[in-house]
Amino acid sequence: MSDDLARILTARGYRLTAARRVILDTLSESGEHLTADELTEQVRQRSTAIGRMTVYRTLDLLCDLGLMRPVYQGTGAAHYVLMRDGHHHHLICTGCGRVVEFDECALDEAHEKIARRFGFEVEGHLLEFYGVCEVCRSKAAAN
């Protein structure tokens, strides 16, 4: 998985440094939705001497390449999500903050429509549903 990312980096002329290798590995193995500083912490458990700046810059680079995207999840910090095949989908409980990911989407026609209408070449999307999960709903019902 991190090999995919690595390959894209080199293909686009970016260097595959030791630090980037560790960061990509960490990203793909640990769960997603990490903030930059959370990722830094995890990266440092594998390789102590990697600077915070390098993590920030690597995330920026991945975002520039369209491979990741910062999203907001309640706290002040940006959480970075992988844009697999260009898209990413969340279901977020407004009660407890739980974030569920889902894969299927049917937005291909929407891509087309939008592309034609606004002259955009659409490359991907983020879709987030907000609502109340089962647990929170039953808690609310109990009151």
Added chain:
Amino acid sequence: MSDDLARILTARGYRLTAARRVILDTLSESGEHLTADELTEQVRQRSTAIGRMTVYRTLDLLCDLGLMRPVYQGTGAAHYVLMRDGHHHHLICTGCGRVVEFDECALDEAHEKIARRFGFEVEGHLLEFYGVCEVCRSKAAAN
């Protein structure tokens, strides 16, 4: 427009204070996608003595009520968007950062599906398409 927001606040038992009135008015009249501190600045042009904290807290409240939502738009700060009828849609150029809003969406069936499958009661959504706008595309073609 800000009356709608105000009505919801009072209906839910929140007080309609002078500060909140100004903040809601500013929000609905000035363009959207403001950061908290940008909004504070605009609010203070109308009523000097309103504290930054109050603006932050009011935005938090509106988010809790599902009326707004923070989204990331490049910079470090969260931009707050109104969730009219529960949803909000963007088209974002990855070249120049331009943000276009569009209204139509066809996600009602998707709401249904997701609700059934995950036991969520879906209340709204955010949809963001990423791509390259006409201008940026022609620039790229010129190289």
Added chain:
DNA sequence: TCTATAATTGATACAAAGTATCATTTATAA
């Protein structure tokens, strides 16, 4: 293999964004 080059790094310092606290003020209901 060795060297020249530019990309990348990480330390440092800094700016911006968001949070916690608490005495004071104010909207609301009685």
Added chain:
DNA sequence: TTATAAATGATACTTTGTATCAATTATAGA
């Protein structure tokens, strides 16, 4: 009008993100 709890705003603080630059390192070419 008054009692009450909600809301405010000043202050101080933590976290998150950005700028800078000398030192390091990956890569291409000799």
